[in-house]
Amino acid sequence: MKNWKKGLSALVVAAMAMSLVAGCGGKGDNGGSSNDSNSESSSSGSETVIKIGGIGPTTGGAAIYGEAVKNGAELAVKEINEAGGINGIQVEFNFQDDENDAEKAVNAYNTLKDWGMQALLGTVTSAPCVAVGEVAMSDNMFLLTPSGTAVDCVQYDNAFRVCFSDPMQGLESAKYIGENKLAEKVAVIYDSSDVYSTGIYQAFAEEAPNQNLQLVATEAFTAESKTDFSVQLQKAKDAGAELVFLPFYYSEAALVLQQAAGIKYEPIFFGCDGMDGILAVDGFEADLAQDLMFLSPFTPTSEEEAIQTFVTDFQAAYGGTPNQFAADAYDGIYALKAAMERADVSADMSVSDICDALKTAMTEITIDGVTAKSLTWEANGEPSKEPMVVKIADGDYAVVE
Amino acid sequence: MSFISYLVNGISLGSVYAIIALGYTMVYGIAKMLNFAHGDVIMIGAYVVLTAMASAGVSPVVAVLLAVVFCTVLGMLIERVAYKPLRNAASPLAVLITAIGVSYLLQNVALLVFGANTKSFTSVVPIPPLVLAGGNLTISGETIMTIGACIVIMVGLTLFIQKSKAGQAMRAVSEDKGAAQLMGINVNGTIALTFAIGSALAAIAGVLLCSAYPTLTPYTGAMPGIKAFVAAVFGGIGSIPGAMIGGILLGVIEIFGKAYISSQMADAIVFGVLIVVLLVKPAGILGKNIQEKV
Numbered sequence: 259m260k261n262w263k264k265g266l267s268a269l270v271v272a273a274m275a276m277s278l279v280a281g282c283g284g285k286g287d288n289g290g291s292s293n294d295s296n297s298e299s300s301s302s303g304s305e306t307v308i309k310i311g312g313i314g315p316t317t318g319g320a321a322i323y324g325e326a327v328k329n330g331a332e333l334a335v336k337e338i339n340e341a342g343g344i345n346g347i348q349v350e351f352n353f354q355d356d357e358n359d360a361e362k363a364v365n366a367y368n369t370l371k372d373w374g375m376q377a378l379l380g381t382v383t384s385a386p387c388v389a390v391g392e393v394a395m396s397d398n399m400f401l402l403t404p405s406g407t408a409v410d411c412v413q414y415d416n417a418f419r420v421c422f423s424d425p426m427q428g429l430e431s432a433k434y435i436g437e438n439k440l441a442e443k444v445a446v447i448y449d450s451s452d453v454y455s456t457g458i459y460q461a462f463a464e465e466a467p468n469q470n471l472q473l474v475a476t477e478a479f480t481a482e483s484k485t486d487f488s489v490q491l492q493k494a495k496d497a498g499a500e501l502v503f504l505p506f507y508y509s510e511a512a513l514v515l516q517q518a519a520g521i522k523y524e525p526i527f528f529g530c531d532g533m534d535g536i537l538a539v540d541g542f543e544a545d546l547a548q549d550l551m552f553l554s555p556f557t558p559t560s561e562e563e564a565i566q567t568f569v570t571d572f573q574a575a576y577g578g579t580p581n582q583f584a585a586d587a588y589d590g591i592y593a594l595k596a597a598m599e600r601a602d603v604s605a606d607m608s609v610s611d612i613c614d615a616l617k618t619a620m621t622e623i624t625i626d627g628v629t630a631k632s633l634t635w636e637a638n639g640e641p642s643k644e645p646m647v648v649k650i651a652d653g654d655y656a657v658v659e
Numbered sequence: 660m661s662f663i664s665y666l667v668n669g670i671s672l673g674s675v676y677a678i679i680a681l682g683y684t685m686v687y688g689i690a691k692m693l694n695f696a697h698g699d700v701i702m703i704g705a706y707v708v709l710t711a712m713a714s715a716g717v718s719p720v721v722a723v724l725l726a727v728v729f730c731t732v733l734g735m736l737i738e739r740v741a742y743k744p745l746r747n748a749a750s751p752l753a754v755l756i757t758a759i760g761v762s763y764l765l766q767n768v769a770l771l772v773f774g775a776n777t778k779s780f781t782s783v784v785p786i787p788p789l790v791l792a793g794g795n796l797t798i799s800g801e802t803i804m805t806i807g808a809c810i811v812i813m814v815g816l817t818l819f820i821q822k823s824k825a826g827q828a829m830r831a832v833s834e835d836k837g838a839a840q841l842m843g844i845n846v847n848g849t850i851a852l853t854f855a856i857g858s859a860l861a862a863i864a865g866v867l868l869c870s871a872y873p874t875l876t877p878y879t880g881a882m883p884g885i886k887a888f889v890a891a892v893f894g895g896i897g898s899i900p901g902a903m904i905g906g907i908l909l910g911v912i913e914i915f916g917k918a919y920i921s922s923q924m925a926d927a928i929v930f931g932v933l934i935v936v937l938l939v940k941p942a943g944i945l946g947k948n949i950q951e952k953v
Contacts, residue, residue, distance in 0.1 A: 318876075321776050450923050478923040482882055485872035488668045489917040496661050509777045513874055520788065520799050521664075541713075541779030 306605035308344055310335070310594065311375035312353035312587075313366045313390065314382030320358040320507060322535040323583045327382045327404050328353045329576045330584030334591035337571075344598045347605050351591075356381060360389035367393055376605075376612050377402070377598075379590050382583065384408035384424075384454040391417050400613040402594060402620075404586035407531065408453045412639030416613050418620050419639055420586040420593065420629065422555065424454060427530045428461025428505065430645045431553055435501060436469025440526055443474045445499035447490045447514065449506045450478035458505035458530055474499050479510075487514045491523055501526040508536035515546040528552065534581045537653060544653035554648045555629040556585035557657040568628045582629065589627035593635075596623040664796055665918045666911065671802035671871065673910020674809035678864040679887030680894070680902035681816065682857035688897035689833045689853045692751070695758040696737060697861055698884015699765035702877060704730045704862030705869040706773055709780055719783035726862040734858025735851055737761055743847065762881075769877035777876050780869040801871040808867060812860065813903050820899065825852060833897070886929075893933055895946025904944055 312331055314324035335351040343349055352373055354366035363386030370378070377400040381387040387406030394401045395414040403411050403419045407427060412419050422430070435441060446462065449455035459476075466473050474497035477490035491514065494502050502518075502525050504511050511533055518524070526549065533552035537544055558569045558579045568588060572580040580588075600623055601615035620635045627633045630643030647658045679701060686694045704726040711722040741761050745754040786800030820826035831839040832849045840846050868883060869875050886909060894905025909929060916928035936944065
């Protein structure tokens with residue numbers, strides 16, 4: 259019956275999509291002519307702005323990420339504008355909500371395009387990012403995702419990312435567990451209906467034998483049955499797993515931890531970047547997450563000056579400590595700035611020209627960010643940086659050396 | 660030992676499905692309509708408990724009572740506003756579509772009022788977990804409570820339908836609306852009562868569901884609602900013991916499928932079994948095969 263409902267909404271969406279397409283056709287012509295007049299009238303360039311769009315979930319199950327990215331990016335934009343902008347041009351940032359839904363993300367993308375977006379920082383989560391990536395590719399819109407980890411997020415040459423990819427996370431997690439001898443018998447629970455979770459799981463399973471890790475239980479769940487984990491945990495417990503790898507988001511992880519406590523199962527729990535934010539869930543008991551470990555490129559407790567400045571400014575502006583998503587977004591905006599300066603982008607350039615210029619410029623820049631020192635990019639869109647592991651102790655995050 | 664643990668988990672999950680399925684099956688049996696908004700009434704019930712406990716600071720018992728009252732009123736309101744005017748509509752599809760509309764309406768109102776962020780639900784069950792077999796088998800208080808509540812509700816409801824005057828009126832309306840009216844039964848009142856009982860059960864199901872699986876979002880009720888609908892069809896829609904059996908079987912099959920076949924395939928197995936059962940027994944396990952007279 260759900261399909262029934264889906265069918266209905268698909269019809270409605272199709273109707274809306276048709277009207278969007280119709281709208282775009284008209285706009286394209288207008289856009290072309292207004293661009294021409296722009297280049298004639300505003301040769302000084304100082305009256306116009308560079309418009310950067312952002313997309314991510316500010317409501318819904320992954321809202322913590324969208325909020326973090328939005329705040330991190332806005333902080334960076336504010337700093338850049340105060341320091342004189344990019345190539346002397348002020349930057350405008352517009353962030354749209356997608357509720358972690360691919361369909362809504364594409365709608366948000368179209369909204370931003372109507373607004374006049376020239377480059378996109380987004381989207382925040384993987385599945386919507388892949389969907390938006392397709393549209394951005396056909397528009398030749400430059401896309402830099404702060405936190406879209408799925409391989410396909412950067413499958414086209416106009417797309418880059420600030421974070422690690424899923425295979426990278428799976429590989430690094432297995433390496434970390436193996437090298438630090440955290441466990442030999444390992445169980446994995448993953449979301450087989452989610453590209454992020456499956457991607458990490460596959461890379462993890464591939465690397466595990468090289469690290470002498472024995473996968474004693476591999477259990478899955480889907481978006482339709484993500485409340486009951488009793489069976490998966492029971493099987494991991496029966497198989498004697500000393501460590502349970504949880505490559506999925508914090509909402510479900512909170513349930514897993516709660517249910518594990520229910521059957522008195524206390525292995526080491528190890529997650530990936532999706533685990534970040536678990537302590538911010540309303541009403542979650544921090545005790546349950548004691549000793550939970552996860553992979554993260556950013557730690558607010560680091561003593562590096564750049565990181566401390568970022569953390570202090572972020573706290574002053576939004577309250578609360580920034581997580582890695584805020585840090586990724588902050589670095590993302592600065593990467594866009596560096597690339598735009600390198601490529602000498604001006605506000606009157608067309609979306610496609612900016613994209614072509616940035617594609618080359620991205621591979622030539624090096625930035626000292628808060629998620630890594632001397633961060634560089636390959637032409638395939640992947641960043642080069644080292645991962646760190648964070649452990650939760652007494653209701654707070656701490657770096658593991 | 661893990662077999663018993665799986666079985667207990669299955670029965671626990673199935674009991675929640677069964678309580679939700681009772682609401683579906685009663686409304687279908689008496690009003691002959693599928694109330695797709697039922698799952699979302701569950702979600703509203705859970706939010707009422709959460710809000711009452713977190714903001715107003717009332718005790719769990721009072722919070723649950725509040726939720727029951729709130730959902731009862733909500734259920735009757737939905738019936739009065741959205742379904743009753745369509746009861747004599749030319750196509751039975753009209754009321755079905757309205758029910759889907761009400762479902763989306765409730766979800767989106769909840770989105771607006773409570774926000775889309777996942778809320779962690781504090782269990783309202785005071786029973787401590789039962790540890791058996793030297794710590795190898797732990798049965799949570801929520802499981803005991805859910806199974807217990809399910810049995811009490813099922814017995815109570817059966818007695819009510821069989822013995823009470825209002826219950827007899829319900830059976831009469833379910834058999835033949837027109838004849839019941841001629842016999843002096845208030846058909847509208849009876850249907851309203853059915854919705855009231857169904858929605859009160861939804862509130863209880865919501866509390867139990869969120870106590871056992873303690874996260875709450877505006878979409879929490881949607882999937883259990885659909886599974887419970889399947890359970891109701893599985894057991895024979897319109898039949899109260901059928902909803903009970905269907906719910907528990909569905910829960911047990913789901914957990915066993917996950918445990919012994921493949922956790923990736925759990926839902927495929929559940930719905931596969933449903934198809935097989937319906938092919939063999941189209942009216943469901945306890946459903947009556949009534950021949951339509953033309």
